[in-house]
Amino acid sequence: MPETSPDDAPPGTAALAFPTDFLWGASTSAYQIEGATNEDGRGPSVWDTFCRMTGRVNHGHTGDIACDHYHRYGDDVRLMKDLGIGAYRFSLAWPRVLPRGRGVANQAGLDFYDRLIDTLLEAGIEPWATLFHWDLPQALDDLGGWTNRDSAGWFADYATIAARRFGDRVKHWATFNEFSVFTLFGYAFGWAPPSISDKAAHLKTIHHVNLAHGDATAVLRAHVPGAAIGAIHSVQPCRPSSDAPEDIAATALFNEHWNLCFPDAQILGTYPPQIGASIEPYVRAGDMARICQPMDWFGLNHYAPMYAKADPGMLWGFVFGALPENLPRTGVGWPIDPSAFEQTLKELTSRYRLPIYVTENGYGSQTQPAPNERAELDDQGRVAYLAGSIEAMHRALRDGAKVRGYFVWSLLDNFEWGAGYGDRFGIVFVDYATQERIPKASARWYAALIKSQKAPPNRPKR
Numbered sequence: 001m002p003e004t005s006p007d008d009a010p011p012g013t014a015a016l017a018f019p020t021d022f023l024w025g026a027s028t029s030a031y032q033i034e035g036a037t038n039e040d041g042r043g044p045s046v047w048d049t050f051c052r053m054t055g056r057v058n059h060g061h062t063g064d065i066a067c068d069h070y071h072r073y074g075d076d077v078r079l080m081k082d083l084g085i086g087a088y089r090f091s092l093a094w095p096r097v098l099p100r101g102r103g104v105a106n107q108a109g110l111d112f113y114d115r116l117i118d119t120l121l122e123a124g125i126e127p128w129a130t131l132f133h134w135d136l137p138q139a140l141d142d143l144g145g146w147t148n149r150d151s152a153g154w155f156a157d158y159a160t161i162a163a164r165r166f167g168d169r170v171k172h173w174a175t176f177n178e179f180s181v182f183t184l185f186g187y188a189f190g191w192a193p194p195s196i197s198d199k200a201a202h203l204k205t206i207h208h209v210n211l212a213h214g215d216a217t218a219v220l221r222a223h224v225p226g227a228a229i230g231a232i233h234s235v236q237p238c239r240p241s242s243d244a245p246e247d248i249a250a251t252a253l254f255n256e257h258w259n260l261c262f263p264d265a266q267i268l269g270t271y272p273p274q275i276g277a278s279i280e281p282y283v284r285a286g287d288m289a290r291i292c293q294p295m296d297w298f299g300l301n302h303y304a305p306m307y308a309k310a311d312p313g314m315l316w317g318f319v320f321g322a323l324p325e326n327l328p329r330t331g332v333g334w335p336i337d338p339s340a341f342e343q344t345l346k347e348l349t350s351r352y353r354l355p356i357y358v359t360e361n362g363y364g365s366q367t368q369p370a371p372n373e374r375a376e377l378d379d380q381g382r383v384a385y386l387a388g389s390i391e392a393m394h395r396a397l398r399d400g401a402k403v404r405g406y407f408v409w410s411l412l413d414n415f416e417w418g419a420g421y422g423d424r425f426g427i428v429f430v431d432y433a434t435q436e437r438i439p440k441a442s443a444r445w446y447a448a449l450i451k452s453q454k455a456p457p458n459r460p461k462r
Contacts, residue, residue: 010387010448016394017453023126023405024450025087026080026427027360029133029177031063032414034093036070040108043099045135046145046193047417056195061420067412068435070112075437077119079428080411083443084450087126089359089407090116091133091177094158101137102154105161117169128407129170130232131159131216133177134192134417141194146183146205146212155212159219167224174299174359175213175220178234179262183209188257188315191418197315199278206275207282210265214291221293231266232299232359235259235348237340241309241321250310250318257316258306263298265291267352297404298352301360304330305340331365332423336385338392345396345403355404361389362409362425363442364416374438377429382442390449408446412437 031047051062069076080088094101096109120127132155136145140154159175185192187202213231220229238255240247256272261279265271269292271279309321327335341361348356363385367373386408397403413426421432427443430436439447 010445010452016391018394018397020453022403022453023087023357024085024446024453025089025126025128025405025407026083026085026411027089027407027409028069028411028414029091029130030093030096031066031133031135032410032416033067033069033412034096035064035066035068037062037064039070040096040112041099041106042093042109043095043101043106044138045093045095046138046141047135049138049141050193050195053195057418058420058422061415063415065432066415067430067432069412072435073116074119076411077116077123077125079437079439080125081123083439083447084454085125085411086450087128087172087405087407088120088411089128089130089174091130091135092162093135094132095135095137097161098137098158099139101140102157110161110165113166117166121169126172127170128172128174129162129166130174130177131155131162132175134182136193145194146187146208147201149204149208149211151208152211152215156215156219159216160223163220163223167220167227171224171226172228172230173220173224174230174232175216176209177232177299177359178301179206179209179213179231180258181234184257199315202315203275203279204282206261207279207287210262210291211287213262213266214293217293217295218290228296230295230297230299230354230357231262232301233259233263234301235263235344236302237305237343239305239307241307241323244310246310247308247321251308253316254306254308254318263352267292267295267298267354295354298348298354298356299359300344300348300356301409302341302344302358303361304334305337307335330363330385331381332419334364336388338388341389342392342396345393345401346399349396349401353402355402357405357407358393358403359407360409361406362386362427364423364425366422367424373431374429376424377438377440379440379442382427382440383445386442386446 051057099106117127183205187205190197217229220227238251240251253274256275260272261275269288307321307323308318311319323335329335363382410425412428413424413430416423427440427446429438429440
């Protein structure tokens with residue numbers, strides 16, 4: 001159980017105290033911050049291609065420069081150290097490690113991650129590596145990408161290179177980030193790479209990505225002594241936009257696609273019923289045993305509840321529905337409902353019985369035309385959102401949820417996929433013209449929270 005609250009907790013958390021070994025971190029992803037997309041042998045990813053398709057990304061933005069983290073990682077690590085952040089979840093860029101997705105590894109790309117990992121460790125920050133955060137090498141997509149069953153082997157080979165190179169220093173690994181988002185948006189809705197809408201392609205992708213997860217987990221287990229292996233899922237309560245029977249039925253199927261088809265297969269060894277019936281033609285003998293590998297932790301990305309409605313014109317007959325009018329919203333229009341976060345943590349604990357790390361949670365806002373962007377520095381909306389989320393997480397922990405850590409999304413303002421640079425989720429402001437980093441009010445608030453949770457010298461750690 002949590003202990004007595006420290007006296008120096010920041011506003012909004014004064015009554016809270018977490019276990020002294022609770023992990024406080026920050027998350028980013030490679031394509032969203034690194035830049036240097038054409039440097040040191042990196043190959044193109046599907047997102048490099050997608051960004052150059054007319055009308056796909058707001059204002060034609062790309063990740064070519066992003067936050068220039070490739071050159072400024074030392075500054076970013078110092079920022080985290082100054083904030084007291086204990087762990088950093090980053091992703092490896094598959095096309096930086098293997099420019100064509102397979103074959104000979106790119107030494108310069110491996111060297112970059114060596115430098116990043118060593119700098120983190122020197123700063124006393126624990127590195128948490130994610131193998132895949134959506135940037136599939138374009139050369140593999142040209143071979144069918146995730147619709148090709150060979151993709152599981154390609155991914156396992158990539159995981160082997162990463163495990164052998166970094167496993168002496170990196171002990172916390174995630175195979176994938178948000179399986180349901182990149183598969184549903186890319187292969188069903190057509191909103192992300194490879195921008196198709198095809199049931200067979202989507203079903204194959206779900207199954208092959210699950211196989212890739214299982215094979216990579218086995219690789220990490222074999223090559224990283226003492227590895228703590230997890231996978232990161234976007235889990236949000238799915239609610240119908242109305243009481244109409246068709247909306248309720250559509251929401252049930254949406255829930256299977258968004259919340260269940262990946263963690264159920266990976267942890268429970270079975271697909272949910274509706275998807276299971278559709279995916280059966282693509283499942284071979286022994287596949288579920290390959291997928292269902294022992295896991296050490298569950299990574300949760302949570303932002304807001306989802307509302308769905310029936311739409312016969314969509315591939316699966318569902319689409320995002322209207323939000324209730326009475327719900328407050330973030331600056332990017334997402335509903336604010338901390339009770340949904342608390343509910344999710346409790347339900348995941350009951351369903352999967354794994355320690356949970358919240359690997360993303362945060363507040364998006366939209367920038368104003370320059371030079372007014374810096375009004376974003378006093379981001380009290382983000383402070384209030386984070387305080388509400390952390391209070392909800394504390395209630396869930398108090399009631400038995402197995403929550404072990406929290407990573408804020410995101411350390412930096414960055415490239416936000418289809419929204420380009422118009423949406424900002426960072427606790428640190430990035431001036432994209434100069435690459436200056438300025439901690440926002442939310443960064444100072446988060447630093448104060450972390451400091452308030454550290455054990456005094458005379459209080460033993462658990």
